[in-house]
Amino acid sequence: MVAQLPYVTLQKVFARFAEAEPEPKGELEHLNAFTLLVAVALSAQATDVGVNKATRALFQIADTPEKMLALGEEALIDHIKTIGLFRNKAKNVIKLSRLLIDNFGGEVPSSRAALTSLPGVGRKTANVVLSMWFHHPAQAVDTHIFRVGNRTGICPGRDEITVERAIEDNVPVEYQRHAHHWLILHGRYICTARSPKCGICPIADWCLYPEKTA
DNA sequence: ATCCCGAGGG
DNA sequence: CCCTCTGGAT
Numbered sequence: 001m002v003a004q005l006p007y008v009t010l011q012k013v014f015a016r017f018a019e020a021e022p023e024p025k026g027e028l029e030h031l032n033a034f035t036l037l038v039a040v041a042l043s044a045q046a047t048d049v050g051v052n053k054a055t056r057a058l059f060q061i062a063d064t065p066e067k068m069l070a071l072g073e074e075a076l077i078d079h080i081k082t083i084g085l086f087r088n089k090a091k092n093v094i095k096l097s098r099l100l101i102d103n104f105g106g107e108v109p110s111s112r113a114a115l116t117s118l119p120g121v122g123r124k125t126a127n128v129v130l131s132m133w134f135h136h137p138a139q140a141v142d143t144h145i146f147r148v149g150n151r152t153g154i155c156p157g158r159d160e161i162t163v164e165r166a167i168e169d170n171v172p173v174e175y176q177r178h179a180h181h182w183l184i185l186h187g188r189y190i191c192t193a194r195s196p197k198c199g200i201c202p203i204a205d206w207c208l209y210p211e212k213t214a
Numbered sequence: 215a216t217c218c219c220g221a222g223g224g
Numbered sequence: 225c226c227c228t229c230t231g232g233a234t
Contacts, residue, residue, distance in 0.1 A: 028230075044231035050221060051230090084219040084229080092232085122232045142230035160231095184230060193228060194224075 002156035003208050007170060013154060013203045014175040017182040020202055024181035026132060028052065033108035033133050034100070035059045038068075038093055040128045041120045046083045054080045065097035065106055092120025110134045124160065131180060139167045140180055144187030151191065153208035154183070 005013065017024075027048045030036035035055070043051045058079040062068040068076070077090045096118045100106055108129065109115055115126035127140035141149075141160040149155035149163050155170060157163035171179050190197050198204055 026230080040230070041232090043229085045219080045229055046231095047222075047229045049229095053221095082220060084221075085217095085231085086219070088218055088232080120232065124231060128230070140230075143228080144230065180230090188230085 002150060002158070003153045004156050004166070004170065005153040005206060005208065007172070009206050010154065010170060011172050013206050014172060014179070014182070016202050017186070018175065018178070021182065021185065024178050024185055026128075026181055026184075029055060029059075031059055031063050033129070034065060034068075035063050036133055037096075037108050037115075037121070037125070037129050040125045041092060041096070042080060042083055042089055044089070044120075044125075045085060050083055054083055065100040068093060068097040069101075089120060092118075095119045096121065108133070110136075112138070127164075128180075137168075137176065139164045139176070141167075142184060143193075144191075145180070145183045147193060148183050148187040148191045151196070151207075151209050152203070 028036070028039045028043060029052045030039045039051060039055055042055065058076070062071045062076075073090050073094045076093060077086060080086045080090060083089065099118055100108065104114065110130070112123070112126045112130060115121050115129060116123060124140050124142060127138040130136040130138040131140060141163045145155070146160060146163055149157065149166065155163050155166035157166050167176070167179055190201050196209070198207075198209070201207065
């Protein structure tokens with residue numbers, strides 16, 4: 001088993017997160033459900049800053065599946081060239097736009113099965129759309145949350161699905177709605193992959209990391 | 215387990 | 225230079 005913080009401690013941890021940032025929001029720019037889905041798909045192994053820079057102009061001309069198809073793969077590549085994995089992503093976004101029109105009436109579907117049937121959309125991306133757009137109780141586990149969860153002991157797990165369950169089972173219910181963004185922002189700015197900023201960490205008092213490195 | 219794959223940080 | 229970034233498909 002991976003070391004996990006007790007429930008009473010998690011209450012204090014999340015109360016601290018809530019105190020510092022009462023309404024945490026994602027940092028991926030989008031205009032509607034379609035652009036959110038595309039933005040999240042593009043964000044794989046890329047920074048939100050880089051994705052936003054590319055999608056700003058893109059979404060102005062292509063904010064619907066129809067317009068994305070009209071734009072076409074080559075022109076789409078021109079827009080997202082600066083993002084890693086751009087060839088696969090461009091191909092996926094075009095196919096996905098086609099499928100939304102053919103199979104879902106041009107709308108972004110609201111079930112995990114339907115979402116993950118789309119190319120380039122896996123469990124993580126689906127969970128982000130489900131929770132952010134449809135307000136379903138889904139926990140998306142990205143690279144930050146996986147690292148933070150395991151390093152601190154807040155929501156540990158050998159794989160992403162185990163971490164998802166750790167959040168659902170152990171994070172106090174009243175905090176689950178914002179758990180995703182609290183953890184992600186914490187991982188992005190404080191509990192960074194390299195040289196975490198433990199000196200300014202608001203939850204350092206309860207973190208298991210010092211024990212692990214001792 | 216491996217490939218995809220550019221930009222930014224340290 | 226090496227590592228990391230809101231992963232997914234094979």
